[in-house]
Amino acid sequence: MASSEAEVEAAPQALRGLRVLEFSSGMAGPWIGRLMAYCGADVIKVESRRRPSVVRLYVSPQAPERGIQPTLSPWFTDWDAGKRFVALDLTRPEAVALARRLVAVSDVVIENNSTGVMEKLGLGYDELVQVRPDLVYFGSSGYGDTGPCRNYVTWGPNIEAISGLATLSGFPERPCTFTQFAYPDALSALHGLFAVLCALDHRSRTGEGQRISLSQFEATVGALGPLLMQQLAHGEDPARLGNASLHAAPQGCYPCRGEDRWCAIQVDDDAAAGRLFDVIGRPAWRTDARFASLAGRLEHRATLDEALAAWTRERDAYDVMRTLQHAGIAAGVVQTAEDEWRHDRQLAARGFFESIEHLAKGRVLAAGIPLGLTGTPGRTGRAGAAIGQDHDAVFGELLGMSPEEIRSAVRAGAIEAPDG
């Protein structure tokens, strides 16, 4: 993985030659294009000033007085870097005609508008397949494109709520537990990209395109598969276990020295339990009938948790992790974003974080895209593009429009005037 920059630049990219057209905002749709661009696809995002992506509505907490900064959002980098950007007013027929010309030279369309919006614009699958017969058309929505709730509005955390993720997760005494990372968005994007790649694999062998639709609600319910199966088979809701397990003990998140510092520890078998008892200075527990078997450790979990916490509390979280890992016990620091960058030697050694050229900031850092393609490593071309950044390249070079034709489309309001 630790290839030099020059090697990465020279390496082939696996999705080179594929063109993707995105009509999407938020995260669940755009992240698909971000990952495909990382693998070498030409991803063109069609935006509209009427409905900017929420990541464009960024106001820096450092400088709120500057107002909305549509290119500076770190989330715009995370979800949209590596793409090309055009702006069309799709309420105008001339703009729709241009969008169709782009579809004609694209392999994949990705959209995550409300159900029915693309059809109303004249950009539904049935119309687009006329200009691109082998098109792979992917639509993502909160609830899917059929059913009584198909038009309902949702964001990632809404899906944590309605999918059961929030009530199945967390400590028993809490009614529900939420993340700060809108997990269903990432989950939906990953499953959506998998489906798109499957459809492309089918197309490569048969020449056939097709329409795909994804429900973010269903993607998240599916991620709880075994828990839902338990409910469906037995008619009772699975218990909230917090950080505990039905098949490992001790297991949990243990307090370490300092403010809000923790280490996650999981002891999978009798041998690991014995090693743990040595490390925390309780070698006699190796032969204690209460702790020798998993059943015993599960029953006496509270005693174990207390003893382990007494040991971890005196120590630095990274020391706890290293000491336990040295003894062959699964352990990992509960890391913050700052820790990931400053303290994680593993991520650093693997070159996980990506430094990306940013048009306004110079260079920015972003979480890596962990596809692990050692033969065709990915890379991100560029971040921080303005609205309409790539009009000349896309309308001029790709569609063959003359500068005068582009100017006239801007004057007519079909192409929205670029920023800057």
Place this chain on the structure above:
Amino acid sequence: MTTAGRGALSGRRILELADASGAYAGKLFADMGADVVKIEPPGGDPARRVPPFWRGEAGDELSFAFLYANTSKRGITLDVTRPAGRELFASLARNADVVVETLPPGRLDELGIGYDALRIENPRLVLTSITPFGQTGPQRGDRGSDLVASALGGALYVTGEADDPPVVLAGSQAHLSACSFAAIASLVALRHASRSGAGQHVDISAQEAMTSVTHICGVGKWLDDGIVPKRRGSGLFASVPSGAYPCRDGLVYLMVNRPQHWKALAEWIHEETGNEEVLDPQFEGPSSRRQECRELIDFFVCELTQRFAASEVYHEGQRRHIAFTPVSTASDVARDPQLAAREFFVSLEHPSGGRLQYPGAPYRLERTPWALRHPAPRVGEHNRDVYVDELGLSEARLGRLRDDGVV
């Protein structure tokens, strides 16, 4: 058994040598129609004995997690640590498009069946390794788990209540995320292999998978604004209002991001409670405009939601294009009308008797439908199919391998 049309991946051959941390990758391929052959050690995958169980006790091999993650696969047994086992593995890999494996880094090489050995016979092969920390780096040999990857990957620190310890999500989400990246990367590599003739080794780290899916709280944001995201209950930092709000009979979840959604909410609050202050233009615009008065806004929202049942807030709120949703339990999900209308849950007849219901797929592919083709295989169910019918071993040879404990 369902009679399903050809899946998008029909004709693709996948070999899976994976424990519970990698089985979901094989499921993604198998339910899309690929021929996934799952290799278990003789006696069966220990994941079969992980509770909770559909029926019976440990040993009956009806673990829900195993039944879910292994649908539509064929199952064979093989001890790849034995010389005869290695040879059979190499023969199977010769005809595979993708091998998915979860052994500790370097273990396949030690056995003489690592990527460099397998590619000699099958240069187009994609070998996808899913491990806790990846194939390289100082921690490559460390022990991992779903909990540990979720901790290191930044998920725990930002999940739950501010005053509670950090907490993991239900359902092994680090493994699931790693498997999703693995399936994606395998198909990307397969496309390259089809065009160039060259396969590659795909190196998936569960820690990195989690660090990536949590990136909204990650390094990019922190380096930009210097604010370390923390767990803070149900509301999202950047969205005001957002969170779980009390109703007469339970909780409802609300999130407002777009200016017009705030307007619709403010109007409803005003209509229902007579609150004039909520219409103040100072609250209008993106969430950042309301960040300073978050508590006051929450109070306004509670005044509205407490008047109604959760289902009333949900449907009336959605009628007004405001993102309200119920905070559902598993039994609510099992009875959810939207999922029912879409026939999301599917059931399969199990060979041991009885039907079992499964969550379906999140994606609908019009031409090449996703399907649960059959339930998870029994231990060694397809040994004869694979070893005799496909690899051409004699029945006698298979019998000897079984007697020797190789299969």
